[in-house]
Amino acid sequence: KAGVTQTPRYLIKTRGQQVTLSCSPISGHRSVSWYQQTPGQGLQFLFEYFSETQRNKGNFPGRFSGRQFSNSRSEMNVSTLELGDSALYLCASSLDGGSTDTQYFGPGTRLTVL
Amino acid sequence: AQSVAQPEDQVNVAEGNPLTVKCTYSVSGNPYLFWYVQYPNRGLQFLLKYITGDNLVKGSYGFEAEFNKSQTSFHLKKPSALVSDSALYFCAVRDKGYSSASKIIFGSGTRLSIRP
Numbered sequence: 001k002a003g004v005t006q007t008p009r010y011l012i013k014t015r016g017q018q019v020t021l022s023c024s025p026i027s028g029h030r031s032v033s034w035y036q037q038t039p040g041q042g043l044q045f046l047f048e049y050f051s052e053t054q055r056n057k058g059n060f061p062g063r064f065s066g067r068q069f070s071n072s073r074s075e076m077n078v079s080t081l082e083l084g085d086s087a088l089y090l091c092a093s094s095l096d097g098g099s100t101d102t103q104y105f106g107p108g109t110r111l112t113v114l
Numbered sequence: 115a116q117s118v119a120q121p122e123d124q125v126n127v128a129e130g131n132p133l134t135v136k137c138t139y140s141v142s143g144n145p146y147l148f149w150y151v152q153y154p155n156r157g158l159q160f161l162l163k164y165i166t167g168d169n170l171v172k173g174s175y176g177f178e179a180e181f182n183k184s185q186t187s188f189h190l191k192k193p194s195a196l197v198s199d200s201a202l203y204f205c206a207v208r209d210k211g212y213s214s215a216s217k218i219i220f221g222s223g224t225r226l227s228i229r230p
Binding site: 048092099108 | 221
């Protein structure tokens, strides 16, 4: 079974631009979560989608948004990029997002904001 | 609110020796605990999880973890370390339910370095 895939793997943007990252979950998984990983803040939860609905949200500004499609694929968007948005963005999928569910992570998208 | 702590930023072990990576947690109810490993330029890989039952959980690559409710700990262990175990290890906790509070919280990570 194919794992979680994320595209693109690397992105370079400048301040003020916007960016869209894509995540394809493992086949049959309906929950997709997004995380931001930085050396200073570690792994921080952005949001979780299940059946095209945002079910959980972390403490990030409204510039960070996401959506999920009927095939469970998910995208996240960051508008008006800031230097501090440079990070590894990780997507994780699980069967239904329950508390005992195991999340499986993709390789991440490395975003650099100049 | 739930939280998880990994008190050691780095752990250094000689190859062949046993290793322990420490994790303590705080949740309001029964915890669900996870360990993940991250290799350079890669996503996180699932190692093992504790849901209920036996306090000793066995996982991938020869790793195991011991759940200790009285000490609120979930330390990761391996009897004999390999150089290839060198990586960044994350402990994570989640409490029960599907409520908005039931997010998975990751520790700050522990870098494990195995010297030949």
